[in-house]
Amino acid sequence: MLALLLPALGAGPSAATAAEPSADRRAVHGLKGEYWTQSASGAFDFDTLKATAFDPALDFDDLEPRLRERTGQADDVSVRWTGRLTPEKSGAHTFHITGDNGFRLWIGGDLVIDHWVDDWDREQTSDPVDLKAGQAYDIKVEYFEHYGGSNLHLRWTPPGDGAVKTAVPQSAFTLPDGFDYDGATGVRVTASGRTLRLDFPQRLAAPDPARFRDHVRAVIGGAEWPLGTVRRDPRDASRLLVRLQEPVVGQGGTADVRYDGEGGLAAADGRPVGAFWTAGDNGSTHQLTTRWAKDVGPRNAHPEYPRPQLRREKWRNLNGTWQFAAARKGEAPPVGAGRRLGERILVPYPVESRLSGIERHEERMWYKRHFTVPADWKVRPDGSGKRLRLHFDAVDWRATVYVNGQRVAAHKGGYDRFTADVTDALRPGHRQELVVGVHDPTDKPDGENPPVGKQRLDPEGIWYTPSSGIWQTVWMEPVAAAHTTDVRTTPDIRREHVTVTARGVPDGVPVTAVAYDGKREVGRATGRGGNAFEVPVPDPRLWSPDDPHLYRLKVTVGAGRAADRVESYFGMREIGVETVDGQRRMVLNGAPVFSMATLDQGFWPDGLHTAPTDEALAYDLKAHKRMGFNSVRKHIKVEPDRWFYWADRLGLLVWQDMPSMRSDRTPDAAARAQYEREMKRMIRQHDSHPSVIMWVTFNEGWGQYDQARIADYAKGLDPTRLVNNMSGHNCCGAVDGGNGDISDAHGYPSPQLPEPDGRRALVSGEYGGLGLAVPGHAWPVRHSYVGVRKERFTDEYLAKLKEVGALACRGGTGAVYTQISDVEGELNGLLTYDRKVLKADAGRLKRAHEALIRDAGRPCAPG
Numbered sequence: 001m002l003a004l005l006l007p008a009l010g011a012g013p014s015a016a017t018a019a020e021p022s023a024d025r026r027a028v029h030g031l032k033g034e035y036w037t038q039s040a041s042g043a044f045d046f047d048t049l050k051a052t053a054f055d056p057a058l059d060f061d062d063l064e065p066r067l068r069e070r071t072g073q074a075d076d077v078s079v080r081w082t083g084r085l086t087p088e089k090s091g092a093h094t095f096h097i098t099g100d101n102g103f104r105l106w107i108g109g110d111l112v113i114d115h116w117v118d119d120w121d122r123e124q125t126s127d128p129v130d131l132k133a134g135q136a137y138d139i140k141v142e143y144f145e146h147y148g149g150s151n152l153h154l155r156w157t158p159p160g161d162g163a164v165k166t167a168v169p170q171s172a173f174t175l176p177d178g179f180d181y182d183g184a185t186g187v188r189v190t191a192s193g194r195t196l197r198l199d200f201p202q203r204l205a206a207p208d209p210a211r212f213r214d215h216v217r218a219v220i221g222g223a224e225w226p227l228g229t230v231r232r233d234p235r236d237a238s239r240l241l242v243r244l245q246e247p248v249v250g251q252g253g254t255a256d257v258r259y260d261g262e263g264g265l266a267a268a269d270g271r272p273v274g275a276f277w278t279a280g281d282n283g284s285t286h287q288l289t290t291r292w293a294k295d296v297g298p299r300n301a302h303p304e305y306p307r308p309q310l311r312r313e314k315w316r317n318l319n320g321t322w323q324f325a326a327a328r329k330g331e332a333p334p335v336g337a338g339r340r341l342g343e344r345i346l347v348p349y350p351v352e353s354r355l356s357g358i359e360r361h362e363e364r365m366w367y368k369r370h371f372t373v374p375a376d377w378k379v380r381p382d383g384s385g386k387r388l389r390l391h392f393d394a395v396d397w398r399a400t401v402y403v404n405g406q407r408v409a410a411h412k413g414g415y416d417r418f419t420a421d422v423t424d425a426l427r428p429g430h431r432q433e434l435v436v437g438v439h440d441p442t443d444k445p446d447g448e449n450p451p452v453g454k455q456r457l458d459p460e461g462i463w464y465t466p467s468s469g470i471w472q473t474v475w476m477e478p479v480a481a482a483h484t485t486d487v488r489t490t491p492d493i494r495r496e497h498v499t500v501t502a503r504g505v506p507d508g509v510p511v512t513a514v515a516y517d518g519k520r521e522v523g524r525a526t527g528r529g530g531n532a533f534e535v536p537v538p539d540p541r542l543w544s545p546d547d548p549h550l551y552r553l554k555v556t557v558g559a560g561r562a563a564d565r566v567e568s569y570f571g572m573r574e575i576g577v578e579t580v581d582g583q584r585r586m587v588l589n590g591a592p593v594f595s596m597a598t599l600d601q602g603f604w605p606d607g608l609h610t611a612p613t614d615e616a617l618a619y620d621l622k623a624h625k626r627m628g629f630n631s632v633r634k635h636i637k638v639e640p641d642r643w644f645y646w647a648d649r650l651g652l653l654v655w656q657d658m659p660s661m662r663s664d665r666t667p668d669a670a671a672r673a674q675y676e677r678e679m680k681r682m683i684r685q686h687d688s689h690p691s692v693i694m695w696v697t698f699n700e701g702w703g704q705y706d707q708a709r710i711a712d713y714a715k716g717l718d719p720t721r722l723v724n725n726m727s728g729h730n731c732c733g734a735v736d737g738g739n740g741d742i743s744d745a746h747g748y749p750s751p752q753l754p755e756p757d758g759r760r761a762l763v764s765g766e767y768g769g770l771g772l773a774v775p776g777h778a779w780p781v782r783h784s785y786v787g788v789r790k791e792r793f794t795d796e797y798l799a800k801l802k803e804v805g806a807l808a809c810r811g812g813t814g815a816v817y818t819q820i821s822d823v824e825g826e827l828n829g830l831l832t833y834d835r836k837v838l839k840a841d842a843g844r845l846k847r848a849h850e851a852l853i854r855d856a857g858r859p860c861a862p863g
């Protein structure tokens with residue numbers, strides 16, 4: 001029914017509301033801008049006046065479009081803004097300007113900032129200027145743009161304790177005498193994100209909606225927005241309401257509105273309203289949500305078995321609703337029946353996420369719940385039965401765990417599983433109390449500088465909202481006293497066996513491993529304790545992206561009824577670097593392979609670090625396959641085991657980054673030691689996945705130190721995989737450790753390759769970054785490498801892929817397109833942040849990727 005009603009709202013001019021004289025003109029807030037060209041490049045003068053226009057305030061991130069529109073050129077332009085400034089408070093006001101390029105400011109005729117200098121983005125601050133509340137002062141700002149980018153921001157710090165520096169608001173400005181303006185003065189996207197409100201200084205005649213709409217453009221959050229019906233506000237004749245066809249996401253940004261004066265808009269007295277170009281706020285509170293969010297609830301919060309490579313029959317998931325409270329440093333743990341916590345959180349969604357139900361940042365917090373141990377688990381502290389192990393698959397960053405008031409675990413590291421044997425803390429016949437304390441400093445200036453990846457307390461551009469606290473599954477299981485904590489499997493395709501190590505098994509205890517292809521047993525062997533032994537896999541069916549074949553592995557520790565029985569899986573594959581046709585190349589199972597990946601950051605609009613569901617977790621990987629990628633680079637984040645399980649099953653080659661520390665700080669000794677501990681744990685936890693082919697130990701110099709030693713350390717921990725010591729060693733002050741198996745350069749938008757060193761294989765570890773905002777599915781733009789039009793997106797993508805192909809002929813053996821999905825205000829995904837829109841033609845990409853992967857394995861044609 002709604003669809004039928006909507007056109008009626010925008011029906012043509014109404015005769016019922018007669019035009020009234022515009023006697024009640026409102027005061028117009030804003031400034032008069034004169035746009036001039038200069039007499040010569042570098043003259044920085046006011047030579048020829050090209051246009052006079054209304055500007056609501058001086059808070060321009062990008063002046064280029066306005067300069068071009070108003071003067072015909074975007075360089076060698078000067079602007080003079082004049083008007084009146086009326087402060088709300090009396091006292092000393094300090095003014096601040098940053099700009100690209102020069103500027104100066106007069107208040108009440110006095111020159112208070114003079115920076116007529118050809119530089120950029122160097123803030124200038126005035127001496128305090130004494131102003132009286134309610135009194136209007138003349139204000140004049142002059143500005144010149146030389147070349148390149150251009151921006152200007154006028155801010156002030158009003159008097160009073162606790163006053164903060166803010167943009168001088170539009171409400172403080174009024175137009176100078178003699179400058180008449182009849183266009184929109186106020187612009188706002190309303191809370192629903194569905195309506196654009198335009199306020200005018202006079203009453204309007206009812207507009208002709210279709211005609212007006214054809215002559216007005218709105219760029220909201222950096223994206224051209226599709227406009228729906230237009231009507232005059234029935235309650236305010238000086239206001240237009242424009243329906244937005246897609247909802248605007250409420251994450252800041254501005255609405256920029258232009259009208260060319262040809263759309264028939266007129267004041268109530270019939271005088272036409274002239275062209276205008278103005279801007280205002282995004283007041284939307286609408287948020288992006290994935291299709292999976294509706295499936296999430298206390299009984300459906302990642303219920304799947306969380307450790308696919310070490311399965312036991314009995315287990316219990318402890319995700320769901322927990323008690324929650326913010327915590328203070330040094331606070332005693334809230335143990336005991338009298339200490340209920342005031343809030344509820346849905347585990348395992350990070351506290352900042354909407355799915356958690358809390359949706360705010362906390363640096364310190366308490367989690368609490370109770371659990372019971374099933375009687376048939378036969379858990380007994382006296383040695384006659386099983387032990388109970390409690391698993392936290394990831395808690396960012398420092399966690400302390402109490403069971404019935406007894407401290408059972410303390411762990412630092414935000415991306416790895418930790419486990420406690422809690423048997424001795426259990427109370428017989430009672431429900432058990434579980435309390436978890438968390439401290440997560442993220443990138444706090446005086447914090448511990450842990451590995452954080454892209455998390456920032458003050459997110460902007462390529463840095464995103466942090467995830468704190470429990471963010472992966474919490475669960476428990478009964479185990480035999482002698483049991484394995486981790487089954488490591490290392491395939492050897494030449495000697496046709498898999499090496500099995502049952503970590504954690506006490507010395508001398510027998511360990512039997514049997515490998516199956518489907519139901520058919522292919523080999524078995526027995527070892528002892530935690531020592532490696534070989535299980536034959538004759539004539540193996542090799543694992544590859546084209547045929548991700550997995551073998552099952554059953555492992556028995558000990559014998560008889562007390563034995564520990566687990567099931568795992570492995571893939572038979574080999575990765576290396578060899579010389580092929582004179583070039584160092586990545587080689588999979590003895591044949592050259594071109595590793596074509598996306599940059600995959602694993603952020604979600606509703607769950608942040610935690611995918612809403614397991615289906616969502618698999619979705620991005622399936623999207624890779626659908627588009628013909630054979631690889632994925634998991635960028636400075638470590639996913640749950642189930643993500644690797646999906647990569648193993650679907651057939652993707654994983655480049656796994658170590659999450660970096662802060663990019664703007666050299667880590668101290670403690671932070672370095674912690675980085676190495678967390679890297680070791682990452683490698684050990686994921687060193688049996690056939691999908692993982694590469695460890696990336698640093699990225700673009702972020703938190704870098706001892707590059708060569710760290711790469712060697714990773715290689716020593718896992719000699720069967722490749723090590724990339726510095727992805728993007730050509731970028732941003734990064735230092736190439738010179739070692740490892742891979743040499744990696746970044747380029748935007750075109751891919752680049754490092755110079756060959758005759759030893760390492762060359763990759764383009766990041767390229768692309770084609771930006772496209774899809775209205776209704778995007779945050780306002782905060783960062784974009786290159787803007788691309790929607791209808792050109794696939795062509796532009798394929799043009800860059802062609803360059804990847806050309807580099808493959810010069811020795812390129814892998815490439816990583818930035819990126820699989822938009823993340824917050826970084827809109828360069830193939831998918832939107834909510835995963836609802838694929839920007840490219842999947843079929844064309846698939847064909848092109850398959851051709852590249854096929855041809856890159858062959859010698860290149862000369863030329």
Ligand SMILES: [Ca+2]
Pocket residue numbers: 100101120145146147148149150
């Ligand atoms: Ca400039």
Ligand SMILES: [Ca+2]
Pocket residue numbers: 064074075145146147148149150
């Ligand atoms: Ca320019």
Ligand SMILES: [Ca+2]
Pocket residue numbers: 396397414440442452455466467468469
């Ligand atoms: Ca965090």
